[in-house]
Amino acid sequence: MGFLIAVDGPAASGKGTIAAKLARLYGYPALDSGLLYRAVGVRLLAEGGDLSDVAAATAVARTLDPAELEKPEVRTRAAGEAASRVAIHTPVRECLRDFQRAFAAQEPGAVIDGRDIATVIAPWAPAKLFVTASPEVRAERRWRQLTAQGEAVEYADILADIRIRDERDSGRSDSPMVRADDAVLLDTSEMTIDGAFDAARRIVEAARANWSGN
Ligand SMILES: Nc1ncnc2c1ncn2[C@@H]1O[C@H](COP(=O)(O)OP(=O)(O)O)[C@@H](O)[C@H]1O
Ligand SMILES: Nc1ccn([C@@H]2O[C@H](COP(=O)(O)OP(=O)(O)O)[C@@H](O)[C@H]2O)c(=O)n1
Secondary structure, eight states, X not given: OOEEEEEEXXXXXXXXXXXXXXXXXXXXXXXXXXXXXXXXXXXXXXXXXXXXXXXXXXXHHHTOOGGGGGSGGGGSHHHHHHHHHHTTOXXXXXXXXXXXXXXXXXXXXXXXXXSSIIIIIOTTOXXXXXXXXXXXXXXXXXXXXXXXXTOOOOHHHHHHHHHHHHHHHHHOSSSOOOOOTTSEEEEXXXXXXXXXXXXXXXXXXXXXXXXXXX
């Protein structure tokens, strides 16, 4: 198994940004695991399905095509909400698990960001970060991001979304969002993107120095 960097954390904490930069730094492939759940939610809704219909959501997860992760629709506010609603279904998570585990194990290394990478997908990961920030800061970042993408959204509504999603993601019974005991907490509330990346890089370098692999 390679040097896997697991980057977990709540919505809009900056974990994807950090994961992408670490992947570039080390020359590893990166997987944004949230896109898998977003793509399931988006297709289910497009087919007129119900997000609480476990069988229908599982059928979509089983037939997910990588091209669906590239669609701009998976990056919308509604897709984030839909993702967290299909992500509570155990059979949906099971359908997506093998792909993530195979991605995680590749040599010489990989970076995956999500909610349960360090706890469920790859507890063996040599480097684990739990990236967070206050709900207000995350809402501000998500509001800016969605506005820049052309979505008309209000800050107050995005803050409410963030709070609901935090509760749903950390309260579900299967693979809840939680910091792994051995994951390093990185609170980016007061950090710039460069500052957060620098802190993440130092955490990963320390983990690499302790790693018994190549
Ligand atoms: N430290 C930071 N300071 C300001 N903006 C940030 C920071 N980290 C990320 N962002 C921005 O916030 C938004 C959400 O970041 P992203 O990495 O997609 O979060 P996540 O993957 O946790 O949902 C993006 O537009 C990103 O550019
Ligand atoms: N490894 C993962 C990744 C995402 N998810 C779910 O998918 C949703 C969307 O994830 P995301 O990472 O794209 O969300 P943001 O953090 O970008 O808003 C989350 O709210 C989780 O419910 C998950 O359950 N497990």
